[in-house]
Each structure stands twice: as structure tokens, then as C-alpha cells.
Amino acid sequence: MPELPEVETVVRGLRTPLETQKITAAQVFSAKIRTPIPVHLASAVTGRTIISVARRAKYILIHLNDDLTIIIHLGMTGNIRLVEKSPATWSPEKHDHLFLRLHSKTAMVFSDPRRFGVLDLVKTSELSQWKSIRDLGPEPLERNFTGAVLKNILSGRKTAVKLALLNQSLLVGVGNIYASEALFRAGISPLRPALKVTSAQAETLCGAIKEVLRAAIKAGGSTLKDYRHASGEIGFFQNRFAVYDRAGAACPGCTCDIAKTGGIKRLVQGGRSTFYCPRKQS
DNA sequence: CTTTGGGCCTGGACGC
DNA sequence: TGCGTCCAGGCCCAAA
Numbered sequence: 001m002p003e004l005p006e007v008e009t010v011v012r013g014l015r016t017p018l019e020t021q022k023i024t025a026a027q028v029f030s031a032k033i034r035t036p037i038p039v040h041l042a043s044a045v046t047g048r049t050i051i052s053v054a055r056r057a058k059y060i061l062i063h064l065n066d067d068l069t070i071i072i073h074l075g076m077t078g079n080i081r082l083v084e085k086s087p088a089t090w091s092p093e094k095h096d097h098l099f100l101r102l103h104s105k106t107a108m109v110f111s112d113p114r115r116f117g118v119l120d121l122v123k124t125s126e127l128s129q130w131k132s133i134r135d136l137g138p139e140p141l142e143r144n145f146t147g148a149v150l151k152n153i154l155s156g157r158k159t160a161v162k163l164a165l166l167n168q169s170l171l172v173g174v175g176n177i178y179a180s181e182a183l184f185r186a187g188i189s190p191l192r193p194a195l196k197v198t199s200a201q202a203e204t205l206c207g208a209i210k211e212v213l214r215a216a217i218k219a220g221g222s223t224l225k226d227y228r229h230a231s232g233e234i235g236f237f238q239n240r241f242a243v244y245d246r247a248g249a250a251c252p253g254c255t256c257d258i259a260k261t262g263g264i265k266r267l268v269q270g271g272r273s274t275f276y277c278p279r280k281q282s
Numbered sequence: 283c284t285t286t287g288g289g290c291c292t293g294g295a296c297g298c
Numbered sequence: 299t300g301c302g303t304c305c306a307g308g309c310c311c312a313a314a
Contacts, residue, residue, distance in 0.1 A: 002307065034290070034309075058308080076307055077292075095292085114291050116308060132309085159285065168309080175307060224307060225294085244307095271287075273306090 002058060002074045004140070004173030005216035006227050006235065010080055011055045013230035014108070017082055018062065021102035022049045029092045029099070033115040034075060037097070041121045045070060045100070057136050057172035059118075061127070069124045072098075073132075075116030077226040083107040113226070137171045140209050145171075147203030154194040154202060161197055162190035163270050165209075174209060177222060177244045180275045182208045184243045184251065189281040190267075190274045215240070243275040251277040 002010070026042040038044075048064040055061065060080075062070040072080070086107030090099040098110040098119055110119065122130050137153070138145050153170045154161065164170055165179040174182065183190050185208035188201055197205065221227060221235030224245075228234060242252050247266035250258050256279055267274050 006307080073308080075291095075309080112291095113293070114306090114308095116291065118309090157284080163285090166308090177307060222307080227307075270285095272308095 002078070002221070002227055003175035003178050003216075004055075004058060004213055005178070005219075005237065006221035007055055007058045007060060007074065007173075008217050009221045009235065010074070010230050011053055011060055014053045014060075014062075014080065014082075017104070017106050017230070018050045018053050018102065018108065020050065021104055021106075023047065023064075023100050024103050025088050025099075025101040027090055027092075027099040028097065028119075030097050030115075033097060033112060033117050033119060034073075035118055035120070037119045038121050041070075041098075041119070044068065044121055050102075056133060057139070057168060058175075059133065063124055067124045069122055069127050071118065071120045071122060071127075071130070071133075072110055073118035075112055075114060075118070077114040078110065078112035078117035079226055079228050080230050081109050081111070081228065081232060082230050083109060108230075135169045137167075137169050140171055140173055140206075141213060145206065145210075147199065147206040150206045150209075151197070151199050151202035154197045157194035159194055160190060160269055161188060161192050161194045161205075162274050164194040166270070166272075171209075173213065176272050176274075177241070178209070178212055178216065180244045181212045181242055183281060184276060185212060187281055189278070190269065190276050192282075243277060245273075245275065247275060251280065 023045050026046045028037050028042045048066055051063045053062050060072040084106050086101050095111045095113040096109055097112055101107040154164055157164055162179050165174045186205040216237040219235055219237035222237040223234035243264050246264045248263045250263050264275055265278055
């Protein structure tokens with residue numbers, strides 16, 4: 001499910017209810033999601049205080065005192081919900097994996113039906129060396145992420161630019177939806193080899209990535225199915241997709257004869273759907 | 283080193 | 299109603 005805008009929206013929704021709160025009870029319900037959940041997680045976090053909630057790439061970081069950080073990745077179908085006036089002991093619904101009850105009596109529940117998510121506990125001081133964080137590329141919304149940086153990332157790679165954008169070791173946060181959307185905005189074909197993206201195109205693409213991610217955050221992310229804000233609200237950026245999941249339809253500003261051209265095209269790259277307009281993207 | 287393909291899971295949509 | 303097939307927002311790992 002969740003790409004950078006969705007994860008960022010969840011993080012923002014968790015800050016006020018979680019920060020400064022002491023964890024008064026914790027339960028873990030399934031031993032294994034994508035990776036094993038540490039057996040000591042529940043006992044280790046109980047009694048600790050949440051200092052801050054942050055995001056790195058698509059990872060949610062809940063920083064506690066005593067040098068501990070809870071890492072949550074939502075995978076494809078993960079979601080976090082807040083329960084007000086929660087009981088001290090949680091009766092898990094199907095697919096609930098983690099329950100954290102706070103001093104305020106609000107609780108946070110992490111669920112993930114497809115179990116592609118990650119739940120881990122690490123020392124905050126060792127976070128930057130944690131296996132999946134260590135090799136991540138730059139944050140696209142940072143000021144120092146520029147067209148020149150993107151050009152450098154893409155240069156020398158024979159792989160299609162769409163696949164390069166999905167590679168989190170090159171650039172984080174962009175997933176299957178926003179890769180298609182950013183390439184459409186930039187007028188670049190998803191099939192173009194990364195090394196054939198010119199400096200001028202890299203500049204445009206850099207701007208398009210920032211633009212589409214910011215717009216999606218503003219809209220509270222995209223809800224296709226499972227994704228929810230921590231408050232339970234859905235996002236609505238899916239209503240503004242230019243190309244994603246719109247095969248056969250007209251792209252924004254389309255002037256061609258859809259009956260003849262077939263409109264937006266779907267293709268498969270790296271086993272995943274890509275959507276684009278062959279007439280506007282090259 | 284880069285690139286490719288399979289695997290991990292569940293559930294919903296669809297065709298018969 | 300039921301059964302089989304395909305598909306889905308992410309990521310890891312082995313193999314080429």
C-alpha cells in the first residue's frame with residue numbers, strides 16, 4: 001500500500017497522540033510477519049516513554065527513551081489505528097500484530113493482513129546501521145535532492161527509469177503509483193533507460209517527484225483498499241491519478257482520439273504494472 | 283558491480 | 299454458491 005505520502009500521513013497523525021506518552025502496556029500477537037518479531041519487544045517497551053515519531057523512507061520510527069526505537073514498515077497492506085479509551089488488555093482482531101497502550105488510555109494497534117510488513121525494536125544509537133535502513137538512498141523531499149543528484153543516481157544504469165525510481169537504495173519513498181505519476185508529469189517514458197535521461201529531463205523529473213509527493217501528502221495519501229490514516233480517515237489522492245490504474249482512459253489534457261489510440265497504456269515492468277501515455281511520454 | 287526473477291502472504295474480483 | 303485464476307500499494311535474496 002503505502003508509499004512516502006501515505007507513511008508521512010500516518011506519522012503526522014501519530015505525533016500528537018503518541019509523543020510524550022508513556023507506554024503502559026504492550027502485546028505482540030504474531031511471531032512472524034515478513035521477518036520475525038523480537039520476542040522481547042512487548043516487555044522491552046513497556047514503561048518507556050515515546051519521545052518522537054518520525055519517518056525514514058517508508059519506515060515509521062517510534063523513538064523511545066533509554067535508546068530504543070520501534071520500527072514499523074507497513075508493507076503492502078499494513079495499517080495503524082488509534083483506539084480511544086482502550087482496555088488494558090487487547091483482544092486482537094484478525095491480523096492485529098501489535099498493541100501499545102499509552103498513559104492517556106489511547107492505544108495504537110498495528111495490523112497487516114498480508115504480513116509483508118516489518119516490526120522490529122532496535123537501539124536508537126544503532127538505527128543508522130540497521131540492515132534495511134543502512135542502504136537507503138536520499139529523501140526526495142529534502143532540499144538537497146536536486147536534478148543534478150537525480151541525474152547522478154540514474155547515470156550508468158541500463159535499467160528502465162521506472163525500475164530505477166522503485167529502487168530504494170537509489171532514492172526512497174517512491175513506489176509503484178508515484179513512479180508512474182511522476183514520469184507522466186515529467187513527460188518521460190517509463191521504458192527509457194535510466195542512463196538516457198538527460199540532465200534537463202532529470203531536472204524536470206526531480207521537480208515532478210517532489211510535486212506529486214507533496215500533492216499526495218496534502219490529500220492525505222491514496223486509499224486504494226487497506227490504507228487509512230491513524231485516525232481512520234481515508235486519503236483521496238487516488239481521485240487525482242493522471243495515469244495510475246487508468247488504462248484505456250484519457251490522460252489529463254488529452255486531445256487525441258481515444259477510440260484510435262487506446263488512451264493510457266498498461267505494461268508490466270519487473271513484474272509490476274506501469275501506466276503511461278505513449279504520446280506524451282518519450 | 284548490476285539486473286532479473288521468484289518468493290513471501292491474504293483477500294478481493296472475476297470467469298465459468 | 300463454489301471453485302480456480304489472477305491481481306494487488308513492498309521488499310529480500312539467489313542466481314546470472
